[in-house]
Amino acid sequence: MKLTIIGCSGSFPGPDSPASCYVVEAEGFRMLLDFGNGSLGTLQRHIGLYDVDAICLSHLHGDHCLDLCAYHVVRTYSPQGPFPRVPVYAPADAPGRLAAAYGMPDEPGLETAFNFIALSPGTVDIGPFEVTSALMNHPVEAYGFRVAHGGRSMTYSGDTGETPELIRLAKDTDLFLCEASFQDQPNLPPDIHLSGRQAAEAAVRAGAGSLVLTHLVPWFDSSRIYEDAIRVGFDGPVTLARTGAAYDLGAAPA
Ligand SMILES: [Zn+2]
Numbered sequence: 001m002k003l004t005i006i007g008c009s010g011s012f013p014g015p016d017s018p019a020s021c022y023v024v025e026a027e028g029f030r031m032l033l034d035f036g037n038g039s040l041g042t043l044q045r046h047i048g049l050y051d052v053d054a055i056c057l058s059h060l061h062g063d064h065c066l067d068l069c070a071y072h073v074v075r076t077y078s079p080q081g082p083f084p085r086v087p088v089y090a091p092a093d094a095p096g097r098l099a100a101a102y103g104m105p106d107e108p109g110l111e112t113a114f115n116f117i118a119l120s121p122g123t124v125d126i127g128p129f130e131v132t133s134a135l136m137n138h139p140v141e142a143y144g145f146r147v148a149h150g151g152r153s154m155t156y157s158g159d160t161g162e163t164p165e166l167i168r169l170a171k172d173t174d175l176f177l178c179e180a181s182f183q184d185q186p187n188l189p190p191d192i193h194l195s196g197r198q199a200a201e202a203a204v205r206a207g208a209g210s211l212v213l214t215h216l217v218p219w220f221d222s223s224r225i226y227e228d229a230i231r232v233g234f235d236g237p238v239t240l241a242r243t244g245a246a247y248d249l250g251a252a253p254a
């Protein structure tokens, strides 16, 4: 299983990265986790334009889902198309919300390109992956995802404030891709995002193997976020997400 960071900019695209988008790949199957604004462009540096096999949207804030509208154009109107519909696992409101964002009536909405499947907490098989979804702590219906393959796992927080659900989801995961939107300070707003410190504390509690800090908001200095995380003393490697970075999780030793 290989993870490639396409977009890691939090809340809006930055000068060096689109908003949230990640590719998880195994056995030739490519699944996107989130499809935030700007990510469709950068995605084409890493995989073919039509080579998306499944999409999971953590929630319906624009910085996690809006490029699905652009990708609808790609699959529906390409001179080589139309292409087969891609399954999109997303909150139940996604078909209506994204049709409205693109200016389409609810019928057919974006269904020419996508087969929407409503998320709920639990585990489903998507291609070669076992994907577990859990509700996070954010002002809208929002999910974190744990993706397992070949005895390895990675866990993505999506957007969340502190919650025991995140610790449960990331328990003993090999790679923990966790949002770190805030610089640490007293009286952080609750129930919306994490700081670098809170992300590292979650990694400690979950017993994660490594921590990748993401959803880095351009108005903050990400080296501060990294220092906030390092001070916690998590004993695995900690890195800041950057667009183009790839992590090979391989398969667990037999
Ligand atoms: Zn976000």
Ligand SMILES: [Zn+2]
Binding pocket: 059, 061, 138, 159
């Ligand atoms: Zn959000």
